[in-house]
Amino acid sequence: MTWALRDKYAITGIGNTEYTKNSGRTVRSLASEACLRAIADAGLKVEDVDGIVSFNFNDSAPAIGVASEIGVPAAGYAVDYLAGGNGANLITLAATAAIEAGLAKTVVCYRAMNGRSGFRLGGGRDMSAYGITQWTAPFGWITYPQAMAMWARRHIVQYGTTPEQFGEIAMTCRENAMLNERAMQRGPMTLEDYMHSKPIVDPFRKFDICLESDGACAVVITSAERARDMPHKPVYIMGGAYGGGPTQGDDFFDAIRWPDHAHNAFKYLGDDLWKSAGITPKDVDVAQIYDCFTYSVLMALEGLGFCKEGEGGPFVMGGRIRRDGELPINTAGGLLSEAYIHGFNHVLEAVEQLRGHSGERQIKDAEICLTTAGAMTCASAMILRN
């Protein structure tokens, strides 16, 4: 099925907290701050909001709690999605559907987490392996880097992907983060730094793996018609897709039944995404690609048709994904170097690029931006335009 609301809804406000290793705050207060900043950025008052949507792993603040703290008078559509890395675009698209259905007029979407100081993703698994975990954890297969290394290995086996190609993605993100004052990692990274970063789980080194962060991000969604009266140039949601392939698994770790780990859910999303927006990959000016791990960028590029299956490694080389290249990616530094707000920070950077507000890292004349979320068996993506 294809999302059918091209250009009818827009992102009119964005907000975020600081990104830190130890916020010293409740997750709810982080969420509230990001939401309040996004509402103010849209030129609205809290009373104008009637929907609020988030996603979580049982590690965030419930939407009703945030609505209560910030004082939304009557949140008609207050919903929490159970989602992993796939969630960022999913909830934004869900907001458009809710407004289209008449359930709300103005929806705030957020993701908030104490991802470093509180509940660390993959860290919540106890020593009793219940359910699907009984088939993984007893063999010492426990953390997300360990889960995703299995996918990356399969790409290497099938296509000969090299550490230099993974390293180019890490270095590109870092180079962009150096121009972003929000970014948590702003020191330079050379290929040598990458190659010598600590081996964690083959084929991953430390610099293949994203950051862990405390923080929150939020956006305000409303109709294109209402968006035109707001302070900022509207960023229209041109296209979107959500889903994955067969046998997506029992949870956001499990991929035992996945057909082939050399490619991920994006293989199944591309056609719907481009059809919904009425464009092709060649029309994209800048892309914010979910980079929980370096390899996931390759699978998104291949799955969405920027290059052929298996050619992601060579595709990223030669400066193509750098700021002055053909397809600049992760211009704020991505999850690898800006922060890990579960991919929602990619949506904020997309909006800033399309407003022309990205400062030194601005991609000139950026009109169309891709955002992706997810790296395994289910995923989401949006095409935004100004």
Place this chain on the structure above:
Amino acid sequence: MSYAKPLPVPDPESRPFWEATKQHKLLMQRSPTTGKFQFPPTTFTPGGLERPEWVEVSGRGKVFSWIVVRAPTPADIYAADVPYTVALIELDEGVRMASNIVNCAPEDVSAGMPVKVLYKQVTDEITLPLFEPA
């Protein structure tokens, strides 16, 4: 000394598997009508209300993908084990399961490498199926 690593908690769907490994047998589910194997175990086969049946399988397969854990996590529990290999093994019957490759240096593991099952009793209740080069 008590066993500190994660232990499977058998449930109504998995109990036959864990009972069998105690007897050094590897069981998998299959559809009684199509003969198609499936793993992890479920109550129904995909597509309807059919109940899968448990059958003993060969315990032979090939390495589909693998990782080598070098930074132990949790550190205190796996410190003495690194580097260790976790693999997705494609059994001859056509389903995949995760396990460890043992009796093989991590650098000697390769895609398609033939492996066979062996068993390691870790508690009175749990025996893990592991794999080694065949």
